Amino acid sequence: MKEIVILGGGPAGYVAASHAAAHGAHVTLVDPKPLGGTCLNHGCIPTKVLVESCGLFEKVKRAEAFGLQVIGAISADWGAINRRSASIIEMLGQGIERLMQDRRVTCIRGYGAFVDAHTVRVGDEILRPDGILICTGSVPCEDRQFNVDHEVIGTSDDLLAWDTLPKSMMIVGSGIIACEFAFILDSLGVEVTILASGPRLMSWGDKEVSAVMQREMRKRNIRIELGCRIQSLTHTAVGVNALAGGKIVCSAERALVAVGRKPNTESLGLVDAGVLTNGLGEIVVDDVLRTNVPRIYAAGDVNGRSGLAHAASAQAKLAIDHMMGLDYALISDRAIPVAVFTSPEIAWVGRTEEEAVADGISVVCGRFDLRGLGRAHAIGEISGFAKVVVDQRTGELVGMHIIGPHASEMIHEGALMLQRKGKAADLFHTVHAHPTVSEGILEAIEDALGQATHKPLSAARKEQNRVLQYS
Numbered sequence: 001m002k003e004i005v006i007l008g009g010g011p012a013g014y015v016a017a018s019h020a021a022a023h024g025a026h027v028t029l030v031d032p033k034p035l036g037g038t039c040l041n042h043g044c045i046p047t048k049v050l051v052e053s054c055g056l057f058e059k060v061k062r063a064e065a066f067g068l069q070v071i072g073a074i075s076a077d078w079g080a081i082n083r084r085s086a087s088i089i090e091m092l093g094q095g096i097e098r099l100m101q102d103r104r105v106t107c108i109r110g111y112g113a114f115v116d117a118h119t120v121r122v123g124d125e126i127l128r129p130d131g132i133l134i135c136t137g138s139v140p141c142e143d144r145q146f147n148v149d150h151e152v153i154g155t156s157d158d159l160l161a162w163d164t165l166p167k168s169m170m171i172v173g174s175g176i177i178a179c180e181f182a183f184i185l186d187s188l189g190v191e192v193t194i195l196a197s198g199p200r201l202m203s204w205g206d207k208e209v210s211a212v213m214q215r216e217m218r219k220r221n222i223r224i225e226l227g228c229r230i231q232s233l234t235h236t237a238v239g240v241n242a243l244a245g246g247k248i249v250c251s252a253e254r255a256l257v258a259v260g261r262k263p264n265t266e267s268l269g270l271v272d273a274g275v276l277t278n279g280l281g282e283i284v285v286d287d288v289l290r291t292n293v294p295r296i297y298a299a300g301d302v303n304g305r306s307g308l309a310h311a312a313s314a315q316a317k318l319a320i321d322h323m324m325g326l327d328y329a330l331i332s333d334r335a336i337p338v339a340v341f342t343s344p345e346i347a348w349v350g351r352t353e354e355e356a357v358a359d360g361i362s363v364v365c366g367r368f369d370l371r372g373l374g375r376a377h378a379i380g381e382i383s384g385f386a387k388v389v390v391d392q393r394t395g396e397l398v399g400m401h402i403i404g405p406h407a408s409e410m411i412h413e414g415a416l417m418l419q420r421k422g423k424a425a426d427l428f429h430t431v432h433a434h435p436t437v438s439e440g441i442l443e444a445i446e447d448a449l450g451q452a453t454h455k456p457l458s459a460a461r462k463e464q465n466r467v468l469q470y471s
Helices: 013-022 037-041 044-061 078-102 176-187 207-219 309-323 353-358 374-378 412-419 424-428 439-448 459-464
Strands: 003-007 026-030 106-108 112-116 119-122 125-127 131-134 138-140 168-172 191-195 223-225 232-236 239-244 247-252 254-257 261-263 296-298 338-340 346-350 363-369 385-391 397-403
Touching: 003 013, 013 026, 013 078, 013 309, 037 044, 037 078, 044 078, 044 176, 131 309, 168 176, 168 239, 168 247, 176 191, 176 207, 176 338, 191 247, 207 223, 207 346, 207 385, 207 397, 239 254, 296 309, 346 412, 353 363, 353 385, 353 397, 363 439, 385 424, 385 439, 397 412, 397 424, 397 439, 412 424, 424 439
Parallel strands: 003 026, 003 131, 026 106, 131 296, 168 191, 168 254, 191 223
Antiparallel strands: 112 119, 119 125, 138 261, 232 239, 239 247, 338 346, 346 397, 363 385, 385 397
């Protein structure tokens, strides 16, 4: 039986503990905080509770369009929403605790740090296991110029703990966290301004997707300032000022700093263990998540490969499999889907069109606007589209991008194709249920092949792409 110590009990750590124990290892899981990590306690789950409350709130406002009469005014209760969130977090946390008990995982509440490459200290306790997995996650970036005080100027962790919401909020950042909170806060009646340093929001995603999301924000009067590199945030008598280019570009009651996250590695004693990190503090690992010290592995946010909870869980299982000498399969980072819970939702997997071209792939793209689907009209959510990126030479699917209702659920069809190196023809011959939003994927595939059923047909394009259909 292998003795394994896991530092961190988030979606990498507790999943690793469960997986290792199921294969006969004696596991000690070390974390000073409740199990579930940022994902359960401060990130994925509480924000999705907010998203669902806001989505329902917005839909009730449109009840008349669905033939329904709402008698009396409706309003959002921030405190009640947070109480529901807390109850869900507690329930899921207790579920993780019971899973650890079921698998006889020893859980120690405390901070673990390396004494050397073979030894971990947790308080007064010394552990000398056969293998060590670091899963301590990440923390929000709090660059000095932002003057984060956690009350008026805060991070996403702080916002979720605030008792009240302000009348106005500036959000510094352009990524997933910034965009999700922009829609959430707007639904709750907060005047929102996004201050983004780049030329568009979510600049690493598909350009067309970004454009639609920004359009939807502007429809809701969310102010977007692009190319706005913030020099400083300063407290005022009534809130916060943002300075860029030597002038005040925004004033608001509070500010949310959402400029990214950094690995939570500072107090681990990595130097004492001889574990290498890069210039960003990320632990350097190989394809099986092993560090330069053979007995020590690192999974999740700490290694910088991905900031996604589901990627962390997958990495954790791979690390345990290799550590324990089990059969293992390497992870294709390109096949890991990304889901963004904006309104409408966004999801993608694989390359964007630009990335594929940069990699020397000759591509053809197919796109279908979801307003062409009966299901989209039935649910009253017609904004968005599905887009596929196909290798014109091989017919292989190399990317899928969706903005629209249920995008987070639909993207796994693309993830499976990328994982299996599937071709556009495979999806073309897959019958999709009607009426569903998923039909948009089939229509996008058909468009790439030059023959979308519910889109005007270009004979020339069909002839040009005929090779894809029969690949």
